[in-house]
Amino acid sequence: MRLRRMLAIWAAKITEKVSVHIFHRQGVTWAGKIALKICPSILKELAGQVKNDIFIVCGTNGKTTTNNMLCAAIEAEGYKVICNHTGSNMLNGVVAAFALGAGLGGNLKADYACIEIDEASTRRVFPHFKPDYMVLTNLFRDQLDRYGEIDITMNILKEVMQSAPAMKVIVNGDDALSAYLAMDSGNPYVTYGISEKVLDDKDSHEIREGRFCKCCGAPLHYNFYHYSQLGDYACTGCDFKRPEILFDGSEIEVGDQLAFTVEGRRIRANYKGFYNIYNILAAYTAVRSGGIPVEHFNDMLAKFNPENGRMEQFCIKDTKIVLNLAKNPAGFNQNISAVMQDETLKDIIIVINDNAQDGTDVSWLWDVDFDRFKEANVGSITVSGIRCHDMGLRMKYVDIPSMLEADVEKAICERVENGCGNLYVLVNYTALFSTRNVLKRLEENR
Ligand SMILES: [Zn+2]
Structure with a gap:
């Protein structure tokens, strides 16, 4: 045995x-x-x-x-x-x-x-x-x-x-x-x-x-x-x-x-x-x-550092970045509350993929209260990932302007260059690992 x-x-x-x-x-x-x-x-x-x-x-x-x-x-x-x-x-x-x-x-x-x-x-x-x-x-x-x-x-x-x-x-x-x-x-x-x-x-x-x-x-x-x-x-x-x-x-x-x-x-x-x-x-x-x-x-x-993309912090060229996973409406709504507790100016990138583990149905996005971003002192919102168009439409529906960049790395680099220095990256499940790898690599090569 x-x-x-x-x-x-x-x-x-x-x-x-x-x-x-x-x-x-x-x-x-x-x-x-x-x-x-x-x-x-x-x-x-x-x-x-x-x-x-x-x-x-x-x-x-x-x-x-x-x-x-x-x-x-x-x-x-x-x-x-x-x-x-x-x-x-x-x-x-x-x-x-x-x-x-x-x-x-x-x-x-x-x-x-x-x-x-x-x-x-x-x-x-x-x-x-x-x-x-x-x-x-x-x-x-x-x-x-x-x-x-x-x-x-x-x-x-x-x-x-x-x-x-x-x-x-x-x-x-x-x-x-x-x-x-x-x-x-x-x-x-x-x-x-x-x-x-x-x-x-x-x-x-x-x-x-x-x-x-x-x-x-x-x-x-x-x-x-x-x-x-x-x-x-x-x-x-x-x-x-x-x-x-x-x-x-x-x-x-x-x-x-x-x-x-x-x-x-x-x-x-x-x-x-x-x-x-x-x-x-x-x-x-x-x-x-x-x-x-x-x-x-x-x-x-x-x-304790909540690793693996749970409020995980990165720093790239003086931009402070927080990565957080949101895999369902309850999680996403809590993420929005957490972002809003930071009253300073911020940029937000939302990455939505629809790989098998996420489910190809992204209609759950309609159950998230994205309109609360209106009160969150947000400088910009970028939508990214495979389903960035769905996410862009969702933001349009609550009258919040957003930029579209399907490539996560490009989206992050653009905000690091031109953003306000305080960036939140909210991702769903299968977007987490790729996004985290991009952030880690950028952080090491800065
Ligand atoms: Zn009862």
């Missing part, structure tokens, strides 16, 4: 070494695929060697940031953690995280594992191991799922939760869909959320999922919304309501920096975006639920 596992680990490491620089995430996926082919029980065996607990992170938005932050928080307390940092979150990516983290002798030396898993892939991963904790960030409509896909996702998650009845669910209590799922599963659960009203966006045009009670079908009544469908809700027809929040973020500060208090501790982070408070709160709740100390939590946040 061990020999086979060793072979699989070696093969995975070699595959990763030779392919990851050329094919990026694809290389990691191949490494996992090959390892699993050589040793079908590798994931089960290696997961079984994790000394303490295995955390998984699921949910539509915030998986990668929350998972990497959770990993960093546990590492900051002196533990060794296995983590799929790159966000390869399907079965092969999960296998790769364990195989690449194992030693050449075929064994894993890790205290914890933090693994983000694509919701639909949980069904393929759970037969290999049962996690101790599942962090559930939120359930939004993704750009692909226009027709009832949230219900399909919820059914899958309920099924896997029930297949691991001892697994504790760490759930965003402000999301009626996630909270319902945790309560309905019968699994033990811990809630986090924000009980104070921070900014009520009751009047926003945002699409809100789960406006109807999953128990009885009656409309939910909201005291306030934080954003999208997150807020303080109660059913008008039955007893279902926002659960009691165990880890409650209060005294929220949202601006150039983020700060909030939980359990009497002031938590600070040097980046933007209200949604990041949820990511931090989720990681904090997971760490505390696992009985791990949080002595170095703030130190961890001070050093």
Whole structure:
């Protein structure tokens, strides 16, 4: 058994070494695929060697940031953690995280594992191991799922939760869909959320999922919304309501920096975006639920760089650039809010591709409140990527002038030369890696 596992680990490491620089995430996926082919029980065996607990992170938005932050928080307390940092979150990516983290002798030396898993892939991963904790960030409509896909996702998650009845669910209590799922599963659960009203966006045009009670079908009544469908809700027809929040973020500060208090501790982070408070709160709740100390939590946040295009910063010829992924309407609306918190003059480039993973249907762009850019002190907007024409049309519709440059590199160089020195690049999923590579290259060659 061990020999086979060793072979699989070696093969995975070699595959990763030779392919990851050329094919990026694809290389990691191949490494996992090959390892699993050589040793079908590798994931089960290696997961079984994790000394303490295995955390998984699921949910539509915030998986990668929350998972990497959770990993960093546990590492900051002196533990060794296995983590799929790159966000390869399907079965092969999960296998790769364990195989690449194992030693050449075929064994894993890790205290914890933090693994983000694509919701639909949980069904393929759970037969290999049962996690101790599942962090559930939120359930939004993704750009692909226009027709009832949230219900399909919820059914899958309920099924896997029930297949691991001892697994504790760490759930965003402000999301009626996630909270319902945790309560309905019968699994033990811990809630986090924000009980104070921070900014009520009751009047926003945002699409809100789960406006109807999953128990009885009656409309939910909201005291306030934080954003999208997150807020303080109660059913008008039955007893279902926002659960009691165990880890409650209060005294929220949202601006150039983020700060909030939980359990009497002031938590600070040097980046933007209200949604990041949820990511931090989720990681904090997971760490505390696992009985791990949080002595170095703030130190961890001070050093934490949300990589991989999540508010990632670059500097090219004195132009400050922030790259941010937005893969669905909820994510995009949050990105717009984050951009608006920067009140100084700014240029914006929006890159929209429609490769297979994005879905070729870009009609979700019509569910994003782009008209809010009117109030955001925007110097210019450039639309780019394969579907730049659709994006240009969308801007035209809200009466915002935009420049069109299909080539991302040209668009960025043009703004670096002629822009105001403060540039936001908002990209959808398959545009992320190519755009990030362009930025990295330009930054190194400056
Ligand atoms: Zn109800």
